[in-house]
Amino acid sequence: MPETAADHQGRRSARQRIIEAATELFSTRGYAATTTRDIADKVGIRQPSLYSHFKVKADILVEVELQTFRPTLDLFATLVADESLTALERLARLVEFDVRMLCDGPWNVALLGYLPEVRNEGIAHGMADHGHELYQAYRVLVHGALTESGRSEADPDTTTEVVFSLVDGMILRRVHNPRLDGGRLAPAVREAVLAMVR
Amino acid sequence: MPETAADHQGRRSARQRIIEAATELFSTRGYAATTTRDIADKVGIRQPSLYSHFKVKADILVEVELQTFRPTLDLFATLVADESLTALERLARLVEFDVRMLCDGPWNVALLGYLPEVRNEGIAHGMADHGHELYQAYRVLVHGALTESGRSEADPDTTTEVVFSLVDGMILRRVHNPRLDGGRLAPAVREAVLAMVR
DNA sequence: GTCTATATAATGATAGAC
DNA sequence: GTCTATCATTATATAGAC
Numbered sequence A, B: 001m002p003e004t005a006a007d008h009q010g011r012r013s014a015r016q017r018i019i020e021a022a023t024e025l026f027s028t029r030g031y032a033a034t035t036t037r038d039i040a041d042k043v044g045i046r047q048p049s050l051y052s053h054f055k056v057k058a059d060i061l062v063e064v065e066l067q068t069f070r071p072t073l074d075l076f077a078t079l080v081a082d083e084s085l086t087a088l089e090r091l092a093r094l095v096e097f098d099v100r101m102l103c104d105g106p107w108n109v110a111l112l113g114y115l116p117e118v119r120n121e122g123i124a125h126g127m128a129d130h131g132h133e134l135y136q137a138y139r140v141l142v143h144g145a146l147t148e149s150g151r152s153e154a155d156p157d158t159t160t161e162v163v164f165s166l167v168d169g170m171i172l173r174r175v176h177n178p179r180l181d182g183g184r185l186a187p188a189v190r191e192a193v194l195a196m197v198r
Numbered sequence C: 001g002t003c004t005a006t007a008t009a010a011t012g013a014t015a016g017a018c
Numbered sequence D: 001g002t003c004t005a006t007c008a009t010t011a012t013a014t015a016g017a018c
Helices: A014-029 A036-043 A047-052 A057-081 A087-104 A109-114 A116-125 A130-148 A156-176 A182-197 B014-029 B036-043 B047-052 B057-081 B087-104 B109-114 B116-125 B130-148 B156-176 B182-197
Strands: none
Touching: A014 A036, A014 A057, A014 A109, A014 B116, A036 A047, A057 A087, A057 A109, A057 A116, A057 A130, A087 A130, A087 A156, A087 A182, A109 A116, A109 A130, A109 A156, A116 B014, A130 A156, A130 A182, A130 B156, A156 A182, A156 B130, A156 B156, A156 B182, A182 B156, A182 B182, B014 B036, B014 B057, B014 B109, B036 B047, B057 B087, B057 B109, B057 B116, B057 B130, B087 B130, B087 B156, B087 B182, B109 B116, B109 B130, B109 B156, B130 B156, B130 B182, B156 B182
16 A cells, blocks of 8 residues: 555644644634744744645635534535435434534634634635535524424524524533533533424 | 813714724724724724823723623623512523624624634733623523422523523624524524523 | 745834924 | 824745755
């Protein structure tokens, strides 16, 4: 088996080590407050060496965001593809997975997508709004669950907003308390969500 | 009636005009990404003139934060002082007021307290953590409401975290949708909260 | 790809005239 | 209290040797 480029220096490619260092720093200090020198220092290289892997600082941010949202969006795709599930079951599973990830992931990186400087930088670079994608996923499942439950009196869009607030609100809780217990909170959030849609 | 200092230039003191300009800019661009020059430009003065009113940039932030949290913390004090109310009623009113303020306030300024650069700057300047104060207020009311309802099987601290997430989650919703309708969302959130505690 | 050296630009803050 | 002028620092990014 030939040695890949990814095996150099601790088995991860320099590019991936940059992304991981940036993930931690962006999460804990914010994007604008993190300098390219901070990132390079943590990786163990010189600041200009970053530019062998990324054209500009914002390109590092794009990769961090991408790797953050992929798991949850992938799960949504899987849940929708599984036709044996009801919308209510799909919603329950997505909520529980999402809350666990938000609580127990290595860094509170989901906050990044809400930082003003990131959103402004994002617009300037035309990067994908994964947060909006995920919101649409919730919207589909909440509408479906309300329909299944015959809750025709409920406003599906208002319910979607409240459900999504409840889940993503965990991001803010984690800012004040970095050691959230996903195993305890995920079922509690799931039950609160189910109480709204059935 | 003698003219006050606050009457100069549009009836608001220069200091207050700086605070209001900074509130908008910090809310829309973030703290680190807002320069003192940005603030001065919006006020219509030169950048060094800011330093006649504030010793350092972070002192402007302290004032912005103070004016943001004061109304909600004041309401909590009022609700607790009113002995004719049950804990459940106090919680319902606090939630509804809070959500309306988060949705309909002129700027999404509550996000500020969650920005990493603000929290780090805050620690360095020893500024008060109003977000934590407010959380304790919710904790008191959620515990009281669960006790009143005889919900001895519920975990009050978990419920507090979920309730607070639901309310503050509106901050994140507003990032994606700046035109939230507090009149529609506040009752929906209130009912979701009440479903958890009674 | 990483390094040293450096360009270029912007930032927070100060000094001192008015 | 506001101004002009300016300082000291720090930031992103580039050039070119190895």
